[in-house]
Amino acid sequence: MTGAADGPVPAARPRLAVAADPTPAQFAQWLTDLAFGGAGWPVLLARLAEATGRDCRLVAETGELLATSDSTSGSTVVDPGALRGDRVRCADGWLGRSVPVGSGSRRLGVLLLAEPVGTGQLDYARAAVTALLIEAVRREPPQPSAPVGADGLLRALRDGTGDRSPAGQADLVRAAAAYRWRLDRPHAAVALGYTGTQRRRWASALTWLDRPVLADGRLGWTLLQGDAEREVARLRGRLEQIVGAGQVRVAGGRSVTGPAATPDSFRDARLLLRLLLRNSPAAEPAELPFERAGLAQLLLAVPSDRLRWYVDRHLGPIAQRDDLLRTLDHWLATGGSRQAVSEQLHLHRNSVGYRVGLIKRLLGVDPLDPSTAAVLRTALVARELLIVAADGG
Structure with missing residues (x-):
């Protein structure tokens, strides 16, 4: 076998029709998502063959055929020495053009x-190399112990400080597997908050959960998989058995796949927890x-400058009036019930009427008009997100 000699040219595969040709970067992300979703080498190579119109093979350093986009099978398919050439x-x-598959020390x-x-x-x-490496890591035997401690792993995932290279991301997947977290499958970040005064009991309660938790004062951070709503409720119930009812707040981030997206889920969880903690200790939920x-599901993905513009545009005249903002919030929530707002804010009914009248004059709209109500409700939620995002606590 030689590395560069000419030979018969395999027939080209027909290229699949697509709505728009992806860039190599987009194709790389798409294949990576497939790999984290469980697609093996044959599937990944099939997608590459469809995108390029060329058959492809994945060959180990030993010359062994690992996978192919067609029906080829066999053990040793090439002399290992030939793998150093551009053409193999x-x-x-x-005959194929060679692209090395490796990152760092991993070959x-x-x-x-x-x-x-x-x-x-x-x-x-x-562009397919990262996805192929992810599947390689998945096939590696389980490690007897975690490459990094649970606190270090959770902190790296929360803060996005882990190695962003394919090898670094693969190491995070392997490290998380030691704690029964599958980062290559859908998972969500969880933020835990304590509103009581017995900090030592809270710290002890976190250690009694069935998963590692990164403790940070009154806060805790962890990951979950499976039914997010059920798991969030279960975590809160378990903690309140130890620290007392009504003293725990739990928020979950969006479900993501792959370690690169996990910091986004932690960001969501952190902001939603801050929304909960802005309520009184006895408030629901x-x-x-x-x-x-x-x-908030939609607004969490909107850049802060866009949210700020939206709030200024629709709440600007009352943006500095907390009394009017609270009144507007309750007025919309109760469908314009003066009695309900009076009871909730501990105001006289006439005071509620005065405030609502002032809101109408300053904003120049009727808050209960259906289209206006939707805009104002969105602006109020956007304002809350801006406040908690600016709060570093």
């Missing part, structure tokens, strides 16, 4: 794309999984 000929005469082998190969096709092949966050 296999034992069956198949898997090479990805071969059937010749002839153009520059654009080669870019797609290089005491838990807020992302799935029940309502408008």
Whole structure:
């Protein structure tokens, strides 16, 4: 076997029609998502073959065939020495362009794309490397112990300070597996908050959970998988058995796949927990999984400057009047019940009427008009998110 000799050219595979050709970066992200979702090498190579119109093979450093986009099978398909060339000929005469598959100290082998190969096709092949490495890590035997401690792992995932390289991301997946967390499957961050005074009891309660928790004063951070709403409720119930009822707040972030997206889930959980903690200790709800966050589910993804513009545009004249903002919030929530707002805010009915009249004059709208009510409700939630985002506690 030689590495660069010419030979018969395999027939090109028909290219699948797509709505729009992805860039190599978009293709890399798509394949990575597939890998984290459980797609194995054959599926990943099939998607690469569809994108490039060329068959492909994944070959280990030993020359062993690991996977292929077609029906080829066999053990040793190439002399290991030939893998150092740009073009590699296999034992069956198949000729492919070589792309190294590795990162850092981790070396898997090479990805071969059937010749002839153009520059654009080669870019797609290089874009597939990360996804192939993710599957390689999945196939590695379980480690006897965690590469990093639970606190360090949770802190890296929460703060996004882990190694962003493919090898670094793969190490996070492997480290999390030691604690029964599958980062390559859907998972969500959880933020735990304590409103009581017995801090030592709270710290002890966190250690009694069935998972590692990163403790930070009155706060705690962990991960969950499975039914998010049920798990959030279960965690709160378990903690309140130890610290007392009504003293725990639990919020969950969005469900994500892959360690690169986990910091986003922690950010969601942190902001939703702060929303809960802004309420009085006896206020409901005491838990807020992302799935029940309502408008906040959408607004968490909106940049702060856009939220600020929206709040200024629709609440500007009363933005500095907490009394009017609270009145507006309750007025919308009760459908304009003066009696209900009076009882909730401990105001005389006439005071409620005066405040509502002032709100109408300053904003120039009727808050109960259906379209206006939706805008104002969105602006109120956006304002709350801006406040908690600015709060570093």
